[in-house]
Amino acid sequence: MSPAPGSGASQAGTDQAHSQERRSALRRRLMDISKLLPAFGMLLFAVPMLWPTGEPAQAGDPVAMSSAIRYVFLVWAALITLSFCFSLAVGQWASHWTGKKPRRRRDGSG
Amino acid sequence: MASLNALILVCLAYVVVLFGVAFAADRLAARRGARWLGSPLIYTLSLSIYCTAWTFYGAVGYAARSGLEFITIYLGPTLVMIGWWWGLRKLVRIGRSQRVTSIADLISARYGKSNLLAMGVTILAVITVTPYIALQLQSITLSFGAFAEADPSRNYNDTTTVFWVTAGLAVFAILFGTRNLDVNERHHGVVTAIALEAVVKLVALLAVGIFVVWGIAGGFGDAMARIDASEIGEWQVNSSRWAVITFLSAAAFVCLPRMFQVMVVENEDERHLRIAAWAFPLYLMLISIFVVPIAAIGLDLMPAGANPDLFVLTLPLSQGQQGLAMLSFLGGFSSATSMVIVAAMALSTMVSNHIVMPVWLRARGDGASVSGDVRNIVLYSRRVSIAVIMALGYFYYVLSGGGAALSAIGLVSFTGIAQILPALVGGLYWRGATRSGALAGLSVGFCLWVFTLLLPELGSGLLTARVIEQGLFGLGWLRPQALFGIEGLDPTVHAVMWSLILNTGVFVCVSVASIPNALERLQGAQFVNVFDHSSAPRGWTGSVAQCEDLMIMSQRILGAQEAQAFFQRELLRQGGRGPLPEPTPTFLERLERELGGSVGAAAAHAMIGQIAGGSSVSVADLMAVADETAQILEYSSRLEHQSAELNRTARELREANGKLTEISHQKDAFLSQVSHELRTPMTSIRAFSEILRDADGLSAEEGQRYASIIHDEAQRLTRLLNDLLDLSVLENGQVSVNIATGNLGDVLDKALASALTGTAGKLAVTRDRSQEDVVINSDLDRLAQVFINLIANACKYCDSPDPALRISIARHGTVLWVDFIDNGSGIPAGAQRMVFEKFARVNPEKAGGAGLGLAICREIMQRLGGDIRYVPDRPGSVFRVTVPNVTELKNSGTS
Structure with a gap:
C-alpha cells in the first residue's frame, strides 16, 4: 500500500507493516479532508450570493442583516473548528511531518 | 477632554515600548534564549499585519457604506488558511528550501533566476504598496485629527504629523529591519513587535465592540435589532463583488509583499502553519465580529456628516469614553505602524536585491570581489530603500491631498498585487510554466490593471473623461471600464476579471509556446515537486531505507570495524534486538554526520538520500558532491x-x-x-x-x-x-650426473650388497623381484647411493627384535615409487619433518653417522628429478623414493 501522494508520507517513519498501513489509510483520509475543507468553505461562503438583495428585479424580501451576520459567522466558526480538528489530526497522524512519535493505542494496533 | 499633548505622550510611550520589545527580542534571539520567540503564537499574531488601518478603521466605514461586503476581505484569507496543507505549506516549504527573501525573489527563482522578472515584480509591488503606505499615514493623521478636533487648544498640523510619523516609522524599520543580513532573513525584533501590535489592535477593537454592543446598545439582541433597523439592515451585497473580492483578498493575502515577508520569510518552522491554520481565521473572525454593530450604531448615533471610517474612534469619544478612545487610537496606530514597517522592510529587500544591487554591481563592472564590502553595501542600500519608500509614501499622501481618493486604494492595491498570482500559482503547480510566460502574463495584467483600475480610480488628471467615456484613441472597445464593449460591470469586478483572465491566458499561452531553458526546467521541478526534493521539517525520515544497504555503504566509507561498531552503538541506543538498528530519522541523521566526517556533508547527504529514498539530489548538492568527490x-x-x-x-x-x-x-x-x-x-x-x-x-x-x-x-x-x-657440491648444483640405462633390480642388488656388508645378515630383506624388472634411465650410482643410505638407516635404526625391511615397488605413470618399509616403531611424528635436514638425527645416542645421509639423499633425488619423502601413519618407518624413468635432468647445463 503506497502512501497518499503529496502527503510527504513517502518518507514515513518505521513501524510494523500493518500499523503503517493503518496510518497510511488515515493519512489518505486526512489528505482528502484537507482538500475538501477549503472547497466546502468556498461553497458555504458562496451561498449569500443567492440571497435576494431587495432590488426590484429580484423576488422576495431582502435577507435581514442580523440573519446574514449569523449565517456568515456560524459558517466561519464551523470552518475554524474543522480546521482546528484537522490540525489536531495532522499533529496526531502525520507524524512524519510533525516529527512527533505517533501515539500508541492501548490495543497495541496503532 | 484629552489634550492632544496627552495623546502624543501616550503615542510616544507606546513607540518606546515597541522599540524596547523589538530590542529585547533581538537580544534574546541573538542569545537563542527564548523559544517562545519562534512559537506558533507569535507567527499567527505576526500574520495579522494583514489587518492594516484600512481594516481597523476602514472596515467600519466599509460596512457603513456597503453592509456585509467588508467581510469578504477576511473570508479570502480564511479560505487560504484552512487550505494550508495544499497551498501555504508548499509555499513555505519552497521559501525555506530555496532561501527566498521576498516574493520577487521567489518568482525570479522559479523562472530560472531571472532578474528581469524580479525587477518587474518589484516595480509592481512598489507601485501598489506605496499608495497603501500613504493610506496608513492618512489613517494616523485622521485619527490624530479626530482627537485634535475635540481638543480646544488646537495647534495641529496634518503635514507635520505625517512627517514625524513617517520619520519615526522609517527609523524603526531601519533599526530593526536591517540589523543583519543573515541567511534566513528573520527579524525577531520586528516580528515580536508586530505580534504585540496585533494583540493591541485586537484588544482595542474588541473593547470598542463590547462597549458599543453592551454599553450603548444594551445587549446582543438589542444590537441585532438596531442593526436590522439601521440603514444597512438589509442584505444589499452585489454578488459578483462578493465573489470577486473574496477571491481578490485570498490572492492578495498570498501575494502581498508584507504578507509574504511574515508568512514565508520570517517563518521559523513550517509546522507553525498547523496552528496558524485555525488561529489566524479565529483572529480574523474576532476582529470583524463587532464591525457591523459599530457601523450600524455609529450611523445611528453620529451626526449625518461624520466620517464612518473613524467611528471606531469617534463613537467612544462622543460617549465621553476617553480611555477607550485612547485604546482605540492605539489599535489604529498599531495597525498602521506594523503594516508600514513590514511593508517597507519587504519592499526595501526587493528594491535593494533586485534593482539597486544589480545596477550597482553592473556599474562597478568588476563584480563583487570583496564579500564584506558587498554586505555593507546591501545593508546600506536596504536602509536607503526604506527611507526612499517611506518618502514615496509621504509624498504620495501629501500630493494626493489625503482626501477620499485614498480610501479607494485598498482594493486597487489588492488588484494590482494579485497580478502576481498566475505566475506564482503556475510556478508552484505547473512545471510547464516558463519565464517568458510569466513575464508576458505579468506585463499584460499590469497594463490592464493600470488602464482599467488605477488610472480611472486615482489619476483623475491622468486619464481624461473623454478616454473613460469613449475609449482609448476613441475606440469604443477600449473603454477602461467597459473593455470589449461589456458594460454594466462593477469597475472593480471588471478590472479584476479582465486583468486576471488575460494575465492567466497570456501566461498559459506563452508558456506553452515557449521553451524553458535548463535552469528554468530544473527550478520548475524543484518547486513543483518540493515535497519530494526537500526533507520533512525535521531531518531525515524514511521507512524505505534499507539498513543493510546503509551498512554496506558505511563499511565502504568508514571501514568495516568502525561501521560495525557504530551500528552496534546505535542498536544499543535504540534498544532493539535485531541485527541492525532501525533506520529512524535520528539514526539517519547521526549516520549522515558520521559519514559527513569522512566524505563531506554534501556527499553524505546525497548518499543517504540515495539509499533512504524520498530525497533526490538538488543541483547544489550535486555540485558540492562533484567538488568534494573530485x-x-x-x-x-x-x-x-x-x-x-x-x-x-x-x-x-x-x-x-x-x-x-x-x-x-x-x-x-x-x-x-x-x-x-x-x-x-x-x-x-x-x-x-x-x-x-x-x-x-x-x-x-x-x-x-x-x-x-x-x-x-x-x-x-x-x-x-x-x-x-x-x-655442498649437490646444493650448489655443481654435481656431475652420469645418466645410464639399467635395471632397477640390479641397482637394488648392488645397494643391498654394499649396505649389508658387515651386518651379518641381521636385517631380513624382502623383495619382489617381478616388480623390480623395470628399466630406468638415471644416474645409477647416485641412485644406488640413496638406496644404500636408506638400507643402512634401516639397519641402524630399526628397533624391532627381528629387524626386517621390505622393498616394494609401484609404478605410477612415468614414475616409480620405491618404498623402503621396516618393521620398527617408525619416526616420531615430531621428528618426521626434520629427518631430511642436515645433522638431524632422531636418536643421537644411536647415531653413527653425521646426520647428513638423508639430506644428501634428498639433494640427489631432487637432482635426478625425483623425490624422497617419509610416509607417515604407517606401521614402521616408510621412506618413499620417487624415481622418474624419464631421464632429462632439470639442471643438465652443469653436467
Whole structure:
C-alpha cells in the first residue's frame, strides 16, 4: 500500500507493516479532508450570493442583516473548528511531518 | 477632554515600548534564549499585519457604506488558511528550501533566476504598496485629527504629523529591519513587535465592540435589532463583488509583499502553519465580529456628516469614553505602524536585491570581489530603500491631498498585487510554466490593471473623461471600464476579471509556446515537486531505507570495524534486538554526520538520500558532491598509490630480511653442527695418539687397537668431510650426473650388497623381484647411493627384535615409487619433518653417522628429478623414493 501522494508520507517513519498501513489509510483520509475543507468553505461562503438583495428585479424580501451576520459567522466558526480538528489530526497522524512519535493505542494496533 | 499633548505622550510611550520589545527580542534571539520567540503564537499574531488601518478603521466605514461586503476581505484569507496543507505549506516549504527573501525573489527563482522578472515584480509591488503606505499615514493623521478636533487648544498640523510619523516609522524599520543580513532573513525584533501590535489592535477593537454592543446598545439582541433597523439592515451585497473580492483578498493575502515577508520569510518552522491554520481565521473572525454593530450604531448615533471610517474612534469619544478612545487610537496606530514597517522592510529587500544591487554591481563592472564590502553595501542600500519608500509614501499622501481618493486604494492595491498570482500559482503547480510566460502574463495584467483600475480610480488628471467615456484613441472597445464593449460591470469586478483572465491566458499561452531553458526546467521541478526534493521539517525520515544497504555503504566509507561498531552503538541506543538498528530519522541523521566526517556533508547527504529514498539530489548538492568527490578521489588515489608502494617495499624488505635471518641461522647451525661433528672424532684421535706417544710399555696389541681406533676415527672424519663436500657440491648444483640405462633390480642388488656388508645378515630383506624388472634411465650410482643410505638407516635404526625391511615397488605413470618399509616403531611424528635436514638425527645416542645421509639423499633425488619423502601413519618407518624413468635432468647445463 503506497502512501497518499503529496502527503510527504513517502518518507514515513518505521513501524510494523500493518500499523503503517493503518496510518497510511488515515493519512489518505486526512489528505482528502484537507482538500475538501477549503472547497466546502468556498461553497458555504458562496451561498449569500443567492440571497435576494431587495432590488426590484429580484423576488422576495431582502435577507435581514442580523440573519446574514449569523449565517456568515456560524459558517466561519464551523470552518475554524474543522480546521482546528484537522490540525489536531495532522499533529496526531502525520507524524512524519510533525516529527512527533505517533501515539500508541492501548490495543497495541496503532 | 484629552489634550492632544496627552495623546502624543501616550503615542510616544507606546513607540518606546515597541522599540524596547523589538530590542529585547533581538537580544534574546541573538542569545537563542527564548523559544517562545519562534512559537506558533507569535507567527499567527505576526500574520495579522494583514489587518492594516484600512481594516481597523476602514472596515467600519466599509460596512457603513456597503453592509456585509467588508467581510469578504477576511473570508479570502480564511479560505487560504484552512487550505494550508495544499497551498501555504508548499509555499513555505519552497521559501525555506530555496532561501527566498521576498516574493520577487521567489518568482525570479522559479523562472530560472531571472532578474528581469524580479525587477518587474518589484516595480509592481512598489507601485501598489506605496499608495497603501500613504493610506496608513492618512489613517494616523485622521485619527490624530479626530482627537485634535475635540481638543480646544488646537495647534495641529496634518503635514507635520505625517512627517514625524513617517520619520519615526522609517527609523524603526531601519533599526530593526536591517540589523543583519543573515541567511534566513528573520527579524525577531520586528516580528515580536508586530505580534504585540496585533494583540493591541485586537484588544482595542474588541473593547470598542463590547462597549458599543453592551454599553450603548444594551445587549446582543438589542444590537441585532438596531442593526436590522439601521440603514444597512438589509442584505444589499452585489454578488459578483462578493465573489470577486473574496477571491481578490485570498490572492492578495498570498501575494502581498508584507504578507509574504511574515508568512514565508520570517517563518521559523513550517509546522507553525498547523496552528496558524485555525488561529489566524479565529483572529480574523474576532476582529470583524463587532464591525457591523459599530457601523450600524455609529450611523445611528453620529451626526449625518461624520466620517464612518473613524467611528471606531469617534463613537467612544462622543460617549465621553476617553480611555477607550485612547485604546482605540492605539489599535489604529498599531495597525498602521506594523503594516508600514513590514511593508517597507519587504519592499526595501526587493528594491535593494533586485534593482539597486544589480545596477550597482553592473556599474562597478568588476563584480563583487570583496564579500564584506558587498554586505555593507546591501545593508546600506536596504536602509536607503526604506527611507526612499517611506518618502514615496509621504509624498504620495501629501500630493494626493489625503482626501477620499485614498480610501479607494485598498482594493486597487489588492488588484494590482494579485497580478502576481498566475505566475506564482503556475510556478508552484505547473512545471510547464516558463519565464517568458510569466513575464508576458505579468506585463499584460499590469497594463490592464493600470488602464482599467488605477488610472480611472486615482489619476483623475491622468486619464481624461473623454478616454473613460469613449475609449482609448476613441475606440469604443477600449473603454477602461467597459473593455470589449461589456458594460454594466462593477469597475472593480471588471478590472479584476479582465486583468486576471488575460494575465492567466497570456501566461498559459506563452508558456506553452515557449521553451524553458535548463535552469528554468530544473527550478520548475524543484518547486513543483518540493515535497519530494526537500526533507520533512525535521531531518531525515524514511521507512524505505534499507539498513543493510546503509551498512554496506558505511563499511565502504568508514571501514568495516568502525561501521560495525557504530551500528552496534546505535542498536544499543535504540534498544532493539535485531541485527541492525532501525533506520529512524535520528539514526539517519547521526549516520549522515558520521559519514559527513569522512566524505563531506554534501556527499553524505546525497548518499543517504540515495539509499533512504524520498530525497533526490538538488543541483547544489550535486555540485558540492562533484567538488568534494573530485578532491577526495584525487587525494585518495594519491594515498592509495603511496600506500601500495610502501606495502610492496615493506613486503620485499620483510622477505629479504627473513631470508637473511634464515640463512644466517642455517649457517650458524651448520657451523656449530660441523664443529661438533668434527670435534668428536678429533678428540678421540688426539687422545689415543697422545696415549701412543706418551705411554710407555704399551703392548703391541694395545698399540694396534689404539692405532685402529685412530684410523677409524680418521676414516669417520674423512667420511664426514666427504659427505659435507658431497652435499655442498649437490646444493650448489655443481654435481656431475652420469645418466645410464639399467635395471632397477640390479641397482637394488648392488645397494643391498654394499649396505649389508658387515651386518651379518641381521636385517631380513624382502623383495619382489617381478616388480623390480623395470628399466630406468638415471644416474645409477647416485641412485644406488640413496638406496644404500636408506638400507643402512634401516639397519641402524630399526628397533624391532627381528629387524626386517621390505622393498616394494609401484609404478605410477612415468614414475616409480620405491618404498623402503621396516618393521620398527617408525619416526616420531615430531621428528618426521626434520629427518631430511642436515645433522638431524632422531636418536643421537644411536647415531653413527653425521646426520647428513638423508639430506644428501634428498639433494640427489631432487637432482635426478625425483623425490624422497617419509610416509607417515604407517606401521614402521616408510621412506618413499620417487624415481622418474624419464631421464632429462632439470639442471643438465652443469653436467
